[in-house]
Structures are given as C-alpha cells and as structure tokens.
Amino acid sequence: MEEDIIDQLYFGRIVPWERQVEKPPEIEQCSDQVCEDIECLQKSLDEVGKKVLERFLDNNSEVEQFQVKESFKYGFRLGMQLAAAGLEKSTINMESSNWRGNDMDNTSTYICPRCGQTYYEPPALSREDNQTLICPDCGTREALESIGVDRKEQEEILAIIHQSRRNL
Numbered sequence: 001m002e003e004d005i006i007d008q009l010y011f012g013r014i015v016p017w018e019r020q021v022e023k024p025p026e027i028e029q030c031s032d033q034v035c036e037d038i039e040c041l042q043k044s045l046d047e048v049g050k051k052v053l054e055r056f057l058d059n060n061s062e063v064e065q066f067q068v069k070e071s072f073k074y075g076f077r078l079g080m081q082l083a084a085a086g087l088e089k090s091t092i093n094m095e096s097s098n099w100r101g102n103d104m105d106n107t108s109t110y111i112c113p114r115c116g117q118t119y120y121e122p123p124a125l126s127r128e129d130n131q132t133l134i135c136p137d138c139g140t141r142e143a144l145e146s147i148g149v150d151r152k153e154q155e156e157i158l159a160i161i162h163q164s165r166r167n168l
C-alpha cells in the first residue's frame with residue numbers, strides 16, 4: 001500500500017532537518033573542493049591558525065543551519081498561506097450559488113462594511129459573526145488573519161491573487 005503524507009508523518013518519516021538532497025555535479029564538485037581546501041589548510045596552518053579555522057567552521061555551520069531552518073519555515077508558511085487563500089476562494093464560489101438565489105441580484109454593487117470598498121462579486125461571510133457579508137478580499141483577509149498572517153503579508157498575498165486572476 002502506498003503511503004500518503006499523513007502515513008509518512010505518523011511513521012516519523014518526515015524529518016526535514018536530516019533530509020539529504022542529491023547535489024548536482026557542479027555543486028558536488030564545490031563541496032569536494034571545500035573538503036580538500038579544509039584539509040590543506042589544516043596541514044599548512046600553525047596552532048593558532050588551526051584554532052581560528054576550527055572556530056570559523058563551527059560558526060559557519062551554525063549560521064548555515066539557522067538559515068536553512070528559517071528558509072524551511074518561510075517556505076512552509078508561504079505555502080500554507082497560499083493554500084488557505086486558494087481554499088477561501090473556492091468556498092466563496094460555492095456560496096455564490098446560494099447568494100444568487102437571494103434577493104440581491106447580480107447587477108447590484110455592494111459596499112463592504114469591513115473595508116468600505118465597493119464590490120461586484122458575490123460576498124463572503126464574515127468569520128467574526130457568521131452573518132455579515134463582506135467583500136471577497138476581506139473574506140480572504142479574515143481567513144489569513146485566522147492563521148496568524150499579519151496585515152502586511154495579507155495584502156501581499158491578495159496582490160498575488162489579484163495578479164494571478166488577471167493572468168487567467
């Protein structure tokens with residue numbers, strides 16, 4: 001039976017920090033050269049130099065590990081935010097069929113009570129009280145807010161969504 005990602009999680013097979021990536025040949029070459037150069041330095045340096053080299057390598061790997069970890073977190077959060085924003089859109093589309101059957105009609109424009117913008121698309125339901133109708137963008141804002149995305153990032157994500165819609 002093929003394991004899906006949740007099976008893999010359950011069995012502890014997802015371990016980002018010890019993930020080994022296959023290096024392309026040119027990177028493999030760089031990496032070999034680094035090892036060779038370290039060996040060369042270790043042989044040619046005096047005691048003080050060796051200590052400096054050792055300290056340099058330790059600190060460098062510390063910084064590198066930190067950066068890799070932060071990049072992983074950034075990539076993960078960004079992916080989650082985009083997925084959440086995408087899901088929010090499909091919820092709104094589903095709601096729009098009910099909305100069309102209501103006494104509001106398609107040609108009307110509405111003013112969003114949350115941001116004050118005029119909008120033409122089917123509204124979203126505010127998460128705050130589950131009854132206020134807000135504009136689709138504010139629906140996305142609330143969804144992102146609920147997963148801890150700050151204001152600035154919310155607007156950045158909306159810009160990406162608008163951009164991708166224009167390109168459709």
Ligand SMILES: [Zn+2]
Pocket residue numbers: 112113114115116117134135136137138
């Ligand atoms: Zn709004």
